[in-house]
Amino acid sequence: MFVPCGSSAPPVFEGFTLLLPAVSVGNVGQLAVDLVIFTLDMPKVGYFYTDCLVPMVGNNPYATAEENSTELSINAEVYSLPSKKLVVLQIRSPFVKNKYRSFCQTVLSWVKSSRCAKVILLSSSHAYQRDDQQLHGTPLRYLLSPAIQKTAGDLMQRLNWKEMEKVAAYPGVNDAEMVLHIPGGGITTLLFSESCSNEIQMAVLLKFCSEGDNIPDALALVNYLNEWLQLIKSEQNSDAPATPSQWKIPHSWRLLFGSGLPAALF
Amino acid sequence: MATFFGEVVAAPSRAGGDDDEEAAAEREETPEDREIRRELEEKREVHILWSSKLSASTGSFTDEQFPCSKFILAIGHNAVAFLSSFVLNSGCWEAIGSVKLWNEWCRTSNTTSVLPTDAFCLFYKLISDPTVLLCQCNCYVAEDQQFQWLEKVFGCMREEDLQVTILSTCPVTDYKTPESTLTLPSPFLKALKTKEFKESVCCPLLEQPNIVQGLPAAVMSYCQVWQIPAVLYQCYTDVIKLDTVTIEAFKPVLSSKNLKSLVKDMSKSTEILKKLVTTNEIHNNIYT
Numbered sequence: 001m002f003v004p005c006g007s008s009a010p011p012v013f014e015g016f017t018l019l020l021p022a023v024s025v026g027n028v029g030q031l032a033v034d035l036v037i038f039t040l041d042m043p044k045v046g047y048f049y050t051d052c053l054v055p056m057v058g059n060n061p062y063a064t065a066e067e068n069s070t071e072l073s074i075n076a077e078v079y080s081l082p083s084k085k086l087v088v089l090q091i092r093s094p095f096v097k098n099k100y101r102s103f104c105q106t107v108l109s110w111v112k113s114s115r116c117a118k119v120i121l122l123s124s125s126h127a128y129q130r131d132d133q134q135l136h137g138t139p140l141r142y143l144l145s146p147a148i149q150k151t152a153g154d155l156m157q158r159l160n161w162k163e164m165e166k167v168a169a170y171p172g173v174n175d176a177e178m179v180l181h182i183p184g185g186g187i188t189t190l191l192f193s194e195s196c197s198n199e200i201q202m203a204v205l206l207k208f209c210s211e212g213d214n215i216p217d218a219l220a221l222v223n224y225l226n227e228w229l230q231l232i233k234s235e236q237n238s239d240a241p242a243t244p245s246q247w248k249i250p251h252s253w254r255l256l257f258g259s260g261l262p263a264a265l266f
Numbered sequence: 267m268a269t270f271f272g273e274v275v276a277a278p279s280r281a282g283g284d285d286d287e288e289a290a291a292e293r294e295e296t297p298e299d300r301e302i303r304r305e306l307e308e309k310r311e312v313h314i315l316w317s318s319k320l321s322a323s324t325g326s327f328t329d330e331q332f333p334c335s336k337f338i339l340a341i342g343h344n345a346v347a348f349l350s351s352f353v354l355n356s357g358c359w360e361a362i363g364s365v366k367l368w369n370e371w372c373r374t375s376n377t378t379s380v381l382p383t384d385a386f387c388l389f390y391k392l393i394s395d396p397t398v399l400l401c402q403c404n405c406y407v408a409e410d411q412q413f414q415w416l417e418k419v420f421g422c423m424r425e426e427d428l429q430v431t432i433l434s435t436c437p438v439t440d441y442k443t444p445e446s447t448l449t450l451p452s453p454f455l456k457a458l459k460t461k462e463f464k465e466s467v468c469c470p471l472l473e474q475p476n477i478v479q480g481l482p483a484a485v486m487s488y489c490q491v492w493q494i495p496a497v498l499y500q501c502y503t504d505v506i507k508l509d510t511v512t513i514e515a516f517k518p519v520l521s522s523k524n525l526k527s528l529v530k531d532m533s534k535s536t537e538i539l540k541k542l543v544t545t546n547e548i549h550n551n552i553y554t
Binding site: 003005047049051054055056057058059060061063069070071072074075093096097098099251252253254255256258259260261262263264 | 303409410412413414441442443444445446447448449458459460461471472473474475476477478479480481482483484486487490491492498
């Protein structure tokens with residue numbers, strides 16, 4: 001459930017775009033959301049208190065100075081920027097077993113009660129599961145729920161984006177039945193299909209990637225998102241993607257691969 | 267992915283377990299699967315058993331709440347031994363309840379006279395001020411049980427200017443620092459506090475990008491969301507078992523506002539501590 005922080009009037013999200021990540025391969029969605037929150041300096045407006053995620057706390061991951069570095073952060077928090085009609089839910093830990101469906105239901109009922117205009121889910125999928133066709137060209141894909149097709153379908157055509165391909169449900173046996181299959185995508189498929197059934201305007205933006213240093217994947221995904229939402233203006237002309245240096249890297253990304261090595265090792 | 271020897275293995279993902287299989291399993295559950303899952307959930311349920319001394323009624327506690335101004339929670343055997351030696355030794359405490367839970371790692375025992383090696387989770391109240399509650403949690407509370415534990419324990423409290431103090435330990439290898447953890451002078455103490463906690467802390471705050479997980483994180487999250495002043499003292503140590511050096515690393519916490527008034531007689535503490543640690547060692551020695 002959404003719990004606003006602070007004692008002022010609860011924030012209003014009517015007509016806003018909700019951006020959230022799927023906990024997926026390489027944590028690319030979550031890294032991309034970190035870039036959005038930190039670059040746009042979005043203030044925290046509340047918590048998403050749920051038993052579906054593994055608990056975790058730490059000090060403010062977006063700290064810029066001594067003063068704001070001691071604010072405690074939990075595993076699911078909500079940030080908002082009314083000037084861009086953007087609300088972001090950041091998820092920082094994996095799901096508790098058997099809680100996928102429960103989480104999807106909670107999020108979608110929150111979307112409905114807060115009357116968000118649309119939802120954009122940032123996700124990723126295992127690069128090694130691509131078929132021969134997918135190995136060529138862009139590794140970025142999109143999906144649109146039927147409810148958002150009318151408003152965003154044309155834009156996708158103009159941007160020349162590639163829709164996520166369906167695969168045969170029983171490959172080799174029966175190639176007629178095609179299903180959506182996003183390996184490594186976490187709750188992506190479930191949340192997307194639930195949105196379709198509930199007539200929610202949802203778009204999924206995902207990137208094929210592998211585990212490793214996923215910072216470049218996050219930058220690619222956030223630039224992909226920026227082509228649509230125009231959250232930051234790119235320096236050169238409006239057609240080129242924003243340069244990596246325009247997205248600010250939060251300090252919590254330090255030591256992503258562990259502590260320093262002992263000198264005695266060498 | 268292929269390893270050096272050419273065999274193909276499933277690559278582990280930082281994003282979680284076999285999420286696709288799990289999501290698919292959730293979609294295609296049969297009535298039998300549902301029944302098995304329900305039975306397993308029942309087995310993993312967390313139960314709080316309050317003694318009859320807590321209220322006038324006999325047997326276990328039902329829907330009543332008791333007032334609580336201070337909640338001190340020790341998680342893990344070193345933190346538990348610290349409170350046993352320095353706070354509970356004063357004889358001013360009364361055992362009032364226990365947690366009954368089961369998971370793949372432990373089953374809690376019901377008795378109040380426990381060894382440091384037992385799995386237990388016991389509650390004590392201060393006789394002179396029954397709004398002060400202390401919890402010794404020496405059992406592993408699994409991920410899916412943490413929320414339940416939290417809701418059931420805090421659900422029994424009627425908060426009256428509630429302040430929460432948590433003591434916990436963690437391996438020093440989990441601590442992220444630009445230098446190597448090998449050269450760090452461990453054990454050392456780090457703190458995290460919620461927004462409403464205005465008192466001073468007894469050690470440096472935990473720097474980014476370090477995080478805390480498990481039951482301490484669950485309690486801190488609850489307190490942060492519901493605006494309860496709370497502080498967590500996490501001791502980073504390189505010793506896994508019960509260890510006097512690690513336990514004594516918590517000593518600065520005794521000067522904190524919440525614990526200062528509860529420490530009566532420190533002269534016996536070292537003796538009690540030594541006894542606790544040696545009992546554990548003898549227990550583990552197969553040659554005696």
